[in-house]
Amino acid sequence: MRFLPHTNQDIESMLKIAGASSLDSLFDSIPKDLKTKDGLDLPEPLSEWELDSHMEALASLNIACKNYKCFIGAGSYDHYIPAHIPYLISRSEFMTAYTPYQPEVSQGTLQGIYEFQTMITELLGMDITTASHYDCGTALAEASLIALRKNRKANKIAVSALVHPSHRQIINTYIRPTGYEIIEIPYTADGVTDLTALEKIDDIAGVAIQSPNFFGNIEDLSAFRTAADAKKIMFIVSFTEALAYGLLKNPGSFGADLVAGEGQSLGISKSFGGPGLGLLAGNKKQMRNLPGRYVGKTKDTNGKDGYVLTLATREQHIRREKASSNICSNNGLNAMTAAMYLATVGKIGIREIAQQNHDKAVYLKTSLEQAGFKPAFKTPFFNEFVVKVPDGFDQKRTALIEDKCIFAGTDLEPFYPELKQHYLFCATEKVSKDDIDQMVKEVQ
Amino acid sequence: MDQRPGTSGLIFNEPQLWDKSRKGRCGISLPRSDVERSEMDSSLTGDAPDLPQLCEMDVVRHYTRLSQWNFGVDSGMYPLGSCTMKYNPKTNEVQAARQGLAGAHPLSGDQFSQGALKLMYNLEQFLAQITGFDAVTLQPAAGAHGELAGMLMIHAYHAKNGRQRSKIIIPDTAHGTNPASASLCGYESVNIKSGPDGILEPSAVSAVMDEDTAGIMVTNPNTLGLFESNIKEIAQIVHAKGGLVYGDGANMNAIMGIVKPGEIGIDVLHLNLHKTFSTPHGGGGPGSGPVGVVKALEPFLPVPRVEKNLDTYAFVNDCPDSIGRLHTFYGHFGIMIRAYAYILSMGGKGLTDASKLAVLNANYVKESLKGTLNLPYDKPCMHECVFNDAIQQQNHITTMDMAKRLLDYGFHPPTVYFPLVVDGAFMVEPTETESKEYIDQFIYAVKAIAKEARNTPEKLKNAPVMTKVTRLDEVSAARKPCLRG
């Protein structure tokens, strides 16, 4: 086996020093009745080229093997990834390092994550951010727990019905065992969270609003900040499309206490939903409440700038059962990827990409409207929106995938049963006018 | 002969990104927009985020230089105990990058994602085979996330049985994630000590196990690198009172093909694909933490589950007793691809051999360094061995000093000051992919450092000297945190 370096001679001489008569005798400390009798019933090992064919065959069962046109988002977005990003992130010094416990030989990871923290706080208008979380849903669950623990009286949290459906489920999974509850805030006919409904909910520790929300609509965050202030509760903002903040006012400017977001749009492949990039940011007061790693700047013994993991006393390996979270490994390499992406697009590029996303989505919506689709809401949106589709659309949509590899929207009914025949469409900078025209023509 | 791999070379300085920024530069060439510009209402838009402005080459050089300040498994031996820093095969990266996999949208629909579903289904089967469990979920995004999943299932199991319990037993050798995961389920940790020979004694468990205790969390092999040989008896004690046994599978690399946790009384166990199954750790993830369970816990697995019906695969959400969802989509699919490719490359015999050689390497290190370093538990170990600085303390040299000096010799240091049950622990896990030559160089380095500790201790106190930076001021970093530029 090419990953195993030992020659028979190596094994023999090493066994001698280890004081064992055979490889099997190394396991003598394990009682015989605990050892498995069956061995491992797995497929015969494949050579590298056999593996290539096997994997290509598997990959070809996914429609994604073809160059498909993606008009779906809903938490995973099809953005262009510049060639140098996968190239740089594949450098094995980044990829094959562990968590930077030894800062002297981890300055690359550490400076990279420090720069990531800087750019994310700039993007979101927040004071601090952690070195990453698993995904937006788990980051939002952690943010909810922070609000709930902080508030000694209330054991409920209000979450907009337009927070990504999976994210609401994750919050539930996380908070249920400790007796906390979610109260869902309904949405209005305009496809935004119902502010007046929130105002009527009492005894809550915080409120979580996604913007742009799951329908793609932009929420009035300033109104929710005011409502949260009136109730003296934490205001949590989430988002699934990070590039929206290349154009929109950022959550920090509305006074968000905590922000949980998905960073997959920042140079990370869709990869069937993971690994993405969980972002968790807060205002200064939340510094010691946010779970996960931080990189901080400091000096070495010669007075030279350097970076270290810091504020580790919040974490599980020190605080153990008193830690606020059990997070250990995060999505560090994807945080580094996002940093490379943000450094690449820069101030000019992010604005232009965000604008193009919006432009294409508006064009797509207008085109669909002209083709007889009925827009569900009139609220401003970023790059996703909801339309009511004509009868027979579903069959056309399936045929379009099969025949032309074009994905025309996501059916909302499984997530919102009341929204029959409603689809969520997305357009990014990757689709051209021709792609849009073709898709609209086909589903007409 | 001085055979240390570490030497000095040209290291580049590189400023922070914004110091390189020049107004007007951009590292991406956007296509000219072919649709009309649609100005958004100005009350909704903000200023463009003030990101650095660089051209593509600036970005490439920046990150190339940064990477050169890092140490990875590909650079040299990385014997970080409990982390299983084995070689990450490059073919795994090729597989994960295939357009049909990396490009797949998670909401493409089952019908158009059969390749992804089949891969997940097969990987679940492989991991079930390796661990001896009835069912596996791949959804947890990291080891600690898998632990949380496992504990949530134990919690849900007791709830379903009509009586929730309040405590969980955790040995003193446990990873810090164990008590933290238990707390997230509202369980109070009951800590028990391991016996004088470093393993758990059934009597310690039976002394605290009662009908208000949800179960026990056991790492096997434990963090001292020793096999918990009383595990079956311990499991019987816990089961007799209606509790469940949680297994932390972080150390599975020692026992593949030798012991199947599902056969020895463990009810639920998480694996770390980024340890045992060769996926790269990425400087802090993304990892993946699948969880295996016995039949009785299967109804509680997170949704969606992957099911096979004839030759068709589908996600199933209709599981009323499930703990719910743990990830926005299906977990870290990109990491699953790599682990799947690894298992296919290795086969059953290859994985068994990997475990045998991992244990051989650890015992070889243990016997070779015994005497140079103090070995608190002098008995055959599994895949890792734990020394400490008791001998070097006579010269006021600590584990930290030795770890830092190892950097100068060109090795990543072992895990230090863990497990907590050993003062000044120095925990070596060579893994099976290090050859005898590399290990001999490591042994040579440790011996040379031990000699320096006696003769020229200042070399250790000042170490490292050959790295990009010297020891860093962690106190100032924590007192006056500077977390952004």
Place this chain on the structure above:
Amino acid sequence: MKEINDLNLPDNLKYTDDHEWADTSGDVVTIGINDYAQDQLGEIVFVELPEVGDTFSKGDEFGSVESVKAVSEIYIPISGEVVGINEDLEDAPELVNESCYEGGWLIKVKPEDTAELDGLMDKAAYLAMLKG
């Protein structure tokens, strides 16, 4: 680490098993951690304190002190209401190391039951306990 005989333990203060000190000379009791505790903890990087108005019972955890790699809980030696906290520690936690009895005090408490003060140790008793 300091030898026991090198510890600075003012005669006028009272001490606890958990190495807190209490100045019981006035109506309000000032509480901190003593020289032994600050020396054992090493360089303190953060002090977590309660809020003014919080009430505690004797022996309750009222805050924690952190070094780079450890957290130690601090326990209140007497029951009562917190009437003052040392706000300087937020920006200068090192005061606990540099001057644990002066600039590095932690909280001021209005005792609920002054009889509890009798249970605290004087310097001699505390030293005897340390020497075990």
